[in-house]
Amino acid sequence: MAEVEVVVVAVRDIFQDEAGRKSLFSEEYKSLSALIILDKQDMAGLAVKDGDKLLAKNDAGSIVVAARASKDDAKEAHPGLAFMCSSPWYNQLVSDDSCQGSVKATLAPTAEAITAISEIQARMKS
Amino acid sequence: MAICTGCSLLCEDIVASFENGSLKHAKNLCRKGHGHFQAAFTERTRPMIDGEQVTIDKAVERAAEILKSAKSPLLYGWSNCTEEAQSEGIALAEKLGATAEATIACTTSFCEGILMERVLSGKIETCTLDDVRNYADTSIFWGSDPSSSHPRHLSRFSYYPRGEKRQRSYEEERTCIAVDVRRSPTAQLCSNYYFRLPPGGDLPFMEAILAVLDGKIPKVADKKKMIELATVLKKTEWGAIFPGPGLIYSLQDKMELFEQLLARLNEITPFKVVPMVADCNARGFNELLFEKTGHASSVSFNGGSAAYGPEHSVLAAAKKCDAVLAIGSDPLSELPIGTARALAHQPIIAIDPRRSLTTDAAKVVIPSALIGLEAGGTAVRMDGVKIKFEPVMNSELLTDEQILARIMEAV
Numbered sequence: 003m004a005e006v007e008v009v010v011v012a013v014r015d016i017f018q019d020e021a022g023r024k025s026l027f028s029e030e031y032k033s034l035s036a037l038i039i040l041d042k043q044d045m046a047g048l049a050v051k052d053g054d055k056l057l058a059k060n061d062a063g064s065i066v067v068a069a070r071a072s073k074d075d076a077k078e079a080h081p082g083l084a085f086m087c088s089s090p091w092y093n094q095l096v097s098d099d100s101c102q103g104s105v106k107a108t109l110a111p112t113a114e115a116i117t118a119i120s121e122i123q124a125r126m127k128s
Numbered sequence: 129m130a131i132c133t134g135c136s137l138l139c140e141d142i143v144a145s146f147e148n149g150s151l152k153h154a155k156n157l158c159r160k161g162h163g164h165f166q167a168a169f170t171e172r173t174r175p176m177i178d179g180e181q182v183t184i185d186k187a188v189e190r191a192a193e194i195l196k197s198a199k200s201p202l203l204y205g206w207s208n209c210t211e212e213a214q215s216e217g218i219a220l221a222e223k224l225g226a227t228a229e230a231t232i233a234c235t236t237s238f239c240e241g242i243l244m245e246r247v248l249s250g251k252i253e254t255c256t257l258d259d260v261r262n263y264a265d266t267s268i269f270w271g272s273d274p275s276s277s278h279p280r281h282l283s284r285f286s287y288y289p290r291g292e293k294r295q296r297s298y299e300e301e302r303t304c305i306a307v308d309v310r311r312s313p314t315a316q317l318c319s320n321y322y323f324r325l326p327p328g329g330d331l332p333f334m335e336a337i338l339a340v341l342d343g344k345i346p347k348v349a350d351k352k353k354m355i356e357l358a359t360v361l362k363k364t365e366w367g368a369i370f371p372g373p374g375l376i377y378s379l380q381d382k383m384e385l386f387e388q389l390l391a392r393l394n395e396i397t398p399f400k401v402v403p404m405v406a407d408c409n410a411r412g413f414n415e416l417l418f419e420k421t422g423h424a425s426s427v428s429f430n431g432g433s434a435a436y437g438p439e440h441s442v443l444a445a446a447k448k449c450d451a452v453l454a455i456g457s458d459p460l461s462e463l464p465i466g467t468a469r470a471l472a473h474q475p476i477i478a479i480d481p482r483r484s485l486t487t488d489a490a491k492v493v494i495p496s497a498l499i500g501l502e503a504g505g506t507a508v509r510m511d512g513v514k515i516k517f518e519p520v521m522n523s524e525l526l527t528d529e530q531i532l533a534r535i536m537e538a539v
């Protein structure tokens with residue numbers, strides 16, 4: 003199974019922010035938070051297309067997120083650099099001693115379901 | 129007129145009407161603010177102990193008992209509370225700290241607090257956003273993306289408005305520069321002056337600016353673009369820099385180079401800094417705590433004195449605390465998984481108007497009135513301007529300040 007190492011940078015998005023304000027427990031918030039924006043080269047390396055699921059993991063934890071290709075053109079290609087909105091999903095990959103602004107993670111295609119907020123809540127209590 | 133507490137711009141020109149428990153009409157709200165107002169009617173909390181609904185008196189009483197018996201309570205959040213509630217919270221931490229080690233910290237303790245402390249101590253020159261609107265001809269969004277985080281920043285202050293000395297505004301007189309790891313919505317506006325950096329590339333970029341300002345050849349791939357940037361900076365009459373998380377995370381304990389760059393720029397022309405704190409009254413807490421202790425975002429009170437440093441940070445406190453008071457934030461959503469997990473294993477008292485990951489995990493939930501809509505008070509805009517506001521809706525709920533006063537009385 004293909005694997006790609008990336009640096010995931012936490013970003014803001016007005017639509018995700020709005021969805022989170024309305025409800026952290028909504029499908030809309032999940033779909034905008036459990037989402038990783040990748041360079042087209044990394045999408046090709048992983049053999050995934052928009053909406054395919056990826057397991058993102060590192061020493062801090064793991065999550066299943068949906069992949070989406072970045073809209074940046076070849077001139078601004080960013081292989082190895084991925085983006086996720088700040089959210090409880092992104093925070094699953096942040097360790098206490100790492101900078102919260104960006105983390106390293108390994109990505110691999112998966113058939114598992116996107117991590118639910120209830121799963122994140124259960125992990126906190128475990 | 130209502131105030132929006134959706135971000136630290138605290139827009140005061142909001143016209144809103146409500147009908148049958150929903151937002152009927154709104155004027156001047158951005159998309160984020162609209163979501164913030166709509167949320168007022170959904171997922172409201174109820175007083176709870178261990179998942180069972182109780183009276184507000186019982187919840188307050190239990191909260192006081194937990195805090196009173198704790199040896200190292202952590203009082204976390206505060207960035208979405210009024211100054212009145214924040215003052216009450218600092219006083220509560222001091223009172224608890226007389227017999228325990230009580231850590232109080234706000235959400236900026238992970239990021240903007242380090243820069244805000246330098247602004248409050250006068251090491252970094254700042255200005256108001258009204259100054260930016262009236263005088264700024266160059267605005268640098270460095271690791272910040274106001275179009276996403278503070279959506280009316282550009283229209284009210286930094287790019288579009290016709291200010292006193294900037295009547296020709298964005299068409300002719302204002303230049304915006306974006307420095308970021310991605311072409312963010314804000315960077316898309318600054319297409320000629322967008323500098324894409326790799327994560328952590330801010331220090332070499334600063335060194336390159338310093339080099340070109342001194343007439344040296346910068347050690348970057350696109351030398352021509354750096355020279356063009358130096359020309360814009362040198363021609364600036366009045367500049368403002370808006371550092372966001374991207375820059376602050378990158379600098380962390382290496383703020384000196386940023387200060388060196390500011391000093392060099394200010395030899396040429398005035399350049400002011402306004403940190404892009406996110407939450408509506410994060411700066412208010414920074415100012416109050418700084419005034420009291422000389423530190424802006426996190427301290428421990430113990431035996432009558434306030435201690436500061438890595439061992440008194442939220443991360444350290446989370447590992448050793450035996451009770452948590454969460455207010456004005458949702459730490460279980462916002463903090464790294466290890467810290468969130470550590471907090472979730474302690475008795476949490478969550479004072480929050482709405483359901484969150486923290487209220488779901490809390491031992492005690494105390495519902496409070498929504499700041500701005502149901503609770504009036506004072507908040508400090510991101511640039512230090514104090515704003516007083518009245519509630520626009522009737523509510524029987526206690527305000528954060530009233531809840532804290534009752535806890536204070538009982539501990």
Ligand code: SF4
Pocket residue numbers: 132133134135136137138139156157158159160161162164278279280281
């Ligand atoms: S910019 Fe901020 S304060 Fe102004 S309306 Fe939008 S969310 Fe509210």
